[in-house]
Amino acid sequence: MERPTRAVAELAEQRGYGSHVVTAVLADIGSGCLSVIAPFVLVLVGTGLLVAGGGPVTTVVGIALIVLAPVVAFLFWRAYGRTWARAPRLYCFEAGFILGGNGQLRPYAWNEVDVRKGSKTHLVGQGQSPQTFAYLEVRTKEGELLVTLGEANHLREVAELAARVS
Numbered sequence: 001m002e003r004p005t006r007a008v009a010e011l012a013e014q015r016g017y018g019s020h021v022v023t024a025v026l027a028d029i030g031s032g033c034l035s036v037i038a039p040f041v042l043v044l045v046g047t048g049l050l051v052a053g054g055g056p057v058t059t060v061v062g063i064a065l066i067v068l069a070p071v072v073a074f075l076f077w078r079a080y081g082r083t084w085a086r087a088p089r090l091y092c093f094e095a096g097f098i099l100g101g102n103g104q105l106r107p108y109a110w111n112e113v114d115v116r117k118g119s120k121t122h123l124v125g126q127g128q129s130p131q132t133f134a135y136l137e138v139r140t141k142e143g144e145l146l147v148t149l150g151e152a153n154h155l156r157e158v159a160e161l162a163a164r165v166s
Contacts, residue, residue, distance in 0.1 A: 008098050012107070017093035018095045020093055023154075036073070043066055043069045046064070046066035096112075097161075110161060113140055114139045115162035116139070118137065120132070136158060138158075
């Protein structure tokens, strides 16, 4: 579980939010699959060119593709890490949460917001099969949408925290 930063922990302590419970990363940063697939394809094509033995140019291109594979993997891994580090976060505590992103920290007590569960059905895949997805909206009492959480964003834990206080 990701721990809050020092600034977040100090702000939570000042506000009396209690213990940290969970941190939700609020960006779809992907799974990093491309950092594995792209180098694999480069090695596969490079090996194929070497085995085919089409001459010196083919051999040089094959070796270049194989050498390039770890470089590509490193570049994808680095980009993934930067995206992860910049992603906005919802730091949830027993009595409130802090919304962090774009260099700002916005604190809210659970009793200052409305939390609503919902679900949407989307058609998925080539067969267009209906699939239902749960979500959680956190809004200010005035109706401003602060965050929407999906099932991958600790939806259950956040809903339970909000329900305890409300």
